[in-house]
Amino acid sequence: MTQPKLKAAILVVSDTAARDPSTDRAGPVLAEAFAAEAEKWDKPVLKIVPDEKVHIQRQICQWADSEDEFMNLIVTSGGTGFAVRDDTPEAVSPLIHRHAPGLVHGMLAASLEVTAWSPKGAKENLEAVIKLLPHACIQAAGADSRAVHAGGVQKLEQEAGVSGRGHEHSNHHHALPIHGGSHDHSHSHEHSHKHGCPQPHTSNDPSAGASRRHRASPYPMISVDEALKLIYEHTPEPEVVEMPVDPSLVGLVIAEDVYAGEAVPAYRASIVDGYAVIAPKSATEPSTQGQFPVASVSHAQAVSMPPHLESGSIARITTGAPLPPNANAVVMVEDTILISSTPDDEEAVVEILTGDVKPGENVREPGSDVALGFKILQRGQLITAVGGEIGLLTSTGTRTVKVFRKPRVGVMSTGDELTEHTSAETLTGGQIRDSNRPSLISCLTAWGFPTSDLGIARDTSNDLEHRLRNALRDGVDIIITTGGVSMGELDLLKPTIERKMGGTIHFGRVAMKPGKPTTFASIPFKPSGSNPSGQSERQTRLMFSLPGNPASALVTLNLFVLPALHKFMGMSSPSASPAQNADLGLPLVHATLTHSIRGDLKRMEYHRAIISSRDGRLFATSTGTSGAGQRSSRVGSLAGANALLILETGRQNGFKEGEVVKALLMGQIVGDRSG
Amino acid sequence: MTQPKLKAAILVVSDTAARDPSTDRAGPVLAEAFAAEAEKWDKPVLKIVPDEKVHIQRQICQWADSEDEFMNLIVTSGGTGFAVRDDTPEAVSPLIHRHAPGLVHGMLAASLEVTAWSPKGAKENLEAVIKLLPHACIQAAGADSRAVHAGGVQKLEQEAGVSGRGHEHSNHHHALPIHGGSHDHSHSHEHSHKHGCPQPHTSNDPSAGASRRHRASPYPMISVDEALKLIYEHTPEPEVVEMPVDPSLVGLVIAEDVYAGEAVPAYRASIVDGYAVIAPKSATEPSTQGQFPVASVSHAQAVSMPPHLESGSIARITTGAPLPPNANAVVMVEDTILISSTPDDEEAVVEILTGDVKPGENVREPGSDVALGFKILQRGQLITAVGGEIGLLTSTGTRTVKVFRKPRVGVMSTGDELTEHTSAETLTGGQIRDSNRPSLISCLTAWGFPTSDLGIARDTSNDLEHRLRNALRDGVDIIITTGGVSMGELDLLKPTIERKMGGTIHFGRVAMKPGKPTTFASIPFKPSGSNPSGQSERQTRLMFSLPGNPASALVTLNLFVLPALHKFMGMSSPSASPAQNADLGLPLVHATLTHSIRGDLKRMEYHRAIISSRDGRLFATSTGTSGAGQRSSRVGSLAGANALLILETGRQNGFKEGEVVKALLMGQIVGDRSG
Secondary structure, eight states: OOOOOBOEEEEEEOHHHHHOGGGOOHHHHHHHHHHTTTTTBOOOEEEEEOSOHHHHHHHHHHHHHOSSSOOSEEEEESOOSSSTTOOHHHHHGGGOSEEOHHHHHHHHHHHHHSOTBSHHHHHHHHHHHHTTHHHHHHHHHHOOSHHHHHHHHHHHHHHTTOOOOOOOOOOOOEEEEEEEETTEEEEEEEOOTTSOSSOSSSSOOTTSOGGGSOSSOSSOOBOHHHHHHHHHHHSOOOOEEEEESSGGGTTOBBSSOEEOSSOBSSSOEESSSEEEEOOOSSTTSOOSOEEEEEEEEEOTTOSSOOOOOOTTOEEEEOTTOBOOTTOOEEEEGGGEEEEEEOTTSOEEEEEEOOSOOOTTTTEEOTTSSBOTTOEEEOTTOBOOTTSHHHHHHHHTTOOEEEEEOOOOEEEEEEOTTEEOTTOOSOOOTTOEEOOHHHHHHHHHHHTTOOEEEEEEEOSSHHHHHHHHHHHHHTTOSEEEEESSOSTTSOOOHHHIIIIISOOEEEESOBSEESOTTOEEEEEEOOOOSOOTTOOOOOOEEEEEEEOSSHHHHHHHIIIIIHHHHHHHTTOSOTTOOSSOOTTSSSOEEEEEESSOBOOOSSSEEEEEEEEEEETTEEEEEESOOSTTTTOTTOGGGGTTOOEEEEEOSOOTTOBOTTOEEEEEESSOOBOOSOO | OOOOOBOEEEEEEOHHHHHOGGGOOHHHHHHHHHHTTTTTBOOOEEEEEOSOHHHHHHHHHHHHHOSSSOOSEEEEESOOSSSTTOOHHHHHGGGOSEEOHHHHHHHHHHHHHSOTBSHHHHHHHHHHHHTTHHHHHHHHHHOOSHHHHHHHHHHHHHHTTOOOOOOOOOOOOEEEEEEEETTEEEEEEEOOTTSOSSOSSSSOOTTSOGGGSOSSOSSOOBOHHHHHHHHHHHSOOOOEEEEESSGGGTTOBBSSOEEOSSOBSSSOEESSSEEEEOOOSSTTSOOSOEEEEEEEEEOTTOSSOOOOOOTTOEEEEOTTOBOOTTOOEEEEGGGEEEEEEOTTSOEEEEEEOOSOOOTTTTEEOTTSSBOTTOEEEOTTOBOOTTSHHHHHHHHTTOOEEEEEOOOOEEEEEEOTTEEOTTOOSOOOTTOEEOOHHHHHHHHHHHHTOOEEEEEEEOSSHHHHHHHHHHHHHTTOSEEEEESSOSTTSOOOHHHIIIIISOOEEEESOBSEESOTTOEEEEEEOOOOSOOTTOOOOOOEEEEEEEOSSHHHHHHHIIIIIHHHHHHHTTOSOTTOOSSOOTTSSSOEEEEEESSOBOOOSSSEEEEEEEEEEETTEEEEEESOOSTTTTOTTOGGGGTTOOEEEEEOSOOTTOBOTTOEEEEEESSOOBOOSOO
16 A cells, blocks of 8 residues: 655745745755655745744644644754754744654664764765654554554664663654754754644643733642542552561561461460479379479570479479479479478478469460461551561561662652742742652651652742653652642643653642632653663652642642552552552541531532540541631641541531441551540 | 777788788888878788688678677778789678778879888878778767768768769778789778678678578568559659651650640631632622632642632532631532633632631631641640651741650679570570570560660679669660579679669568569669760669569569659659659559459459440459469560559458459550451
8 A cells, every 4th residue: 555645844944044945954964855755745835934932932832733734754854952042942842742852863863973073964864764754653653553653663763773661651753853064953853743732742832922821720620539540540559578577667568478487486485473383294193282393493594494393393383484304393483382492492392282283384385476487467557666577576586678769759849939948048939938848758768668759849840840851860769849730830841751761640620619720740760871780670769749828738748648658559459450449548437526527519628627535436626617627728737636527518508416327547647545 | 088099900802921920011011001090090900811701701701790890990901902812802792881092092093102012001001091080980980870981981081082982872881992012002992880791782692601691581571552652752753855747756745845846737728629609708708609710720739829709600629628808608529510611621610519617618718727826736745656746846846846765774693593585595404494585675675765685694792883884885875684683693783783883772671472573673873974964964873673584574574664754754744743653653443353362461462454444334354363373483474464463462252253353554455356
């Protein structure tokens, strides 16, 4: 089947050439490259625009979007240097939906091998990949399914002898910047007319004017349950690591069943202080009652075994000490009388008052606390601060254990208006203190997650991208940002995630109060360098962009980030279904309201409250219902709070005192006031 | 009133002199010193014993205890050098109830000034303090009340121009080691016959033979409530420290009310995305409905204030952004339509659909979240991990805050039988793994207390004393030991506390299961060096000696140590009564038993259990009731446990399923299984 010829456009970006097209040399040179492949390509369209972002973008969008002027391929040349007005990359970058770094690499390598930095460089640059482009353009124009498309790009990259990073999404804008002459670099862009421009991503195009931005959120409003399901699906499976058994294990989850390597106790031990005896196994054997010589002493502190006990004698023994080999019971000291002592004040003769001592009495048999080989901990079990799990591991001589790694979390605030709370400067204009970063870090640290402070990102896409990339490079598994996700805010974050980091936004709006603009994304990341451990490196990092209002940020941290942290660290039973896991996130309880609460008609409300216990029942009291009480900006609504009440929608008459509501526990419940 | 003459004894310790009394020079020389004070002293009794601990101790006890041979003062000479058989200090030391280091200092100073290291040294040594001794001996023989006695010793020391450390207890054995000749050092001891020897302290005398030790605990069995009251009384008041506001504050208690230094918000802020308008204050002013030019944009990210809004125009505004100075309300973007744009795609004209916008609508007034000067946190309030308190502090620009210092806790295990759990060696004889230290440290660390690992003390009084003194010197406020307190164990700990550290044992036995031998003491400690902060240094350190059985150790850590840690760190409301505070320690709840439990008839049982919530009620399920389930050696009883059920005594028929019992929460309750 013969394909129709492909359409290519050459966009020369140059103030000089725009004034006098005869000075342009890049256009004709690039056209030669297409002429050499004339069986595949129509004669390219040539346009010259000045070094103005808006002109560059408009021309590209026209070629990409319109039915009449649609182009399979756009090659740009010029404006990629370091002069003030060189801003072709800045103009093109936000329009690109999907990068093909492998092809870029191929172009760069070819360009450096041949005539670099000359006007002909643009042509050589293009020639390095032009044989691969038809296939890519056909796919981009026609491919709808992710599988076909992703396969296509990877195949292309393989054909170019290069490899790029993984591709996660299905849209169709690829970018291949081309190096050409020193002031005349070239870019190549392919577009599909199936996707609108300048909104190839759902996020706003930061370079477009305010009137071109969404007036209503382009993200569908999803339910909290749907959001949790998406989070669960995109959170990677936990990684197993081996760690020494010590107190740093607390808060980790066991990754592999643990069996006792030693029995506890390892020997027959006395449960009480007293005298080891040979208790009669039948009525014909001698009674334990009477006066006996004290033959030996077995202290708990004894490292060696006590000597064999002769019939008719007894041995003093202390709690936990090993029994003499042939003793079979212990008589408590309270049931004895000291009859006589040696000149050295050691016990000579002791009378045992009780005659019905039975074999095994007051004796802990070997392995009766923990049998050798017994499964002491199982996969999925949390090592708690209560100490029982550490106690089991250490008492059986377990030296290392396999656990699931905890994710490293990075916390970043965004916004030019933010000032450090430690700054001595007086606030001016719309400045506010950055309270989210310290409060989120406090919470995450207290939960036991290693946390990185990513600082305050200023409102430029570059600063955001720079900080995000640094965080990923530094090993942050989960990035949390606050601010910059509300509808009307500058909202550089979503475009940066999608357009610069190659990330995928899974949701951008949730039907809840507070926390509506909560955004969740995954970002592909391939760590550089070799991997000596041989373990598969994670290919995906998670990003939670939480609202900037302090109460919203803390509520959504608890509600959405915690379940991801929990899945990441292996907190789910082995039999858990692949769907949302009830064991993840905050524990859910029911509690009786101590007063009426209005609730919200349209959005599920997560109402800050204090849960206390009284006479075996749980009660819920709001941290404030009047005035600014639960306002999403009011972080005071969380002071003293230990729970979020889940108030369902549609209650015209609100929630009444005495009614039982659901609640998620953020902290320990308040105990009964009196014993 | 004329006092009867005092009785003094001179005990010469020398193998040579014991064989041939004529070789003794120290006895006659010391007698001269008494002769010079003959109006106060009878002619002293002289005895010579060989360098044998048992002989030294027997003679001293005879003089101290017997009615017939009672002596007010005993002076020893000899056996204090470094020869193998020189063990007078070791023999005398355990018999001493109360040290008088000030007198010792006076003696040493005098001895060095005159004829040091000669046989006459012993006499000069004695002469340095002999004028003070009658007063001390009269007091020791007759004083019963703590006040008289303590005053007496301090007065004595003042008279000697020296000062000792504080005295905590009321018993009557003082020690004044005297330096004399190089092989002929002297000791002076005063005794009261009102206190038995060799048990001047309640604790066992480690140097006495086994038959002289207690066969039943000498400590009264007290109730858990009495124990908690003693702990509360002896735990020092919290210390105030100033700390920077950052995430490390989590878990600390506010020591001084905190007032907002800045209002939140600091300006009039929009609650929504939309348009700032001038809403009519009366019907005569223009409606907000209609088409308006968009005069300016106010982003939340704006650092400066937006310009003044002209009547008849509106300003685009984002959530959290400052309102133009004369705007008074915000219309949500959803209630508007974009009518026209500028050539640069900025908004030109927007139509507002609603006419009934009221002044103040969608506006956060300055200080409406937190008013300037508002008390944001109060003394006694805990800074929780939920983040609300950190959020309040940071959002109001608070840079430092006064909190109560957390105590540093040291954890030590005791016993020759203990082996590190990390040791690769196979256990032999009565060896067991040390699981208490790692599990207690895990628990304390998770509670947020700075914790020092004091290692395993071997069963010598010297090793114990050495480790305890090092811990105190290193700034440990509270020492926790495990093991060595059970009746029959070597029990070097209590004698070391009393006889070497000058400590006071407040209780040594509690009516509970597990944990009966739990011991609580305070140890006087005077830090050396200057104190630049000017704060009063603590004079008392606390010591908890917990039973060695792993479950007992963890249960008593929760039950007894935690309330002391809480009081130390200021966790009590300002109005709390000086008696035991209900806010301290684990929260108490009530829960319904899901099955029957037998309970203990005689001792209050702290039964390890899991508390879970269902439909607003709490339920309790044991971690194991059969076999070794709750045995105090079975640390597995704590694995997965989050509570201790308090099972009262005397229940012949046990506790029935469905019955409500009290429980102390060690961890987060388990939530309802389904939503």
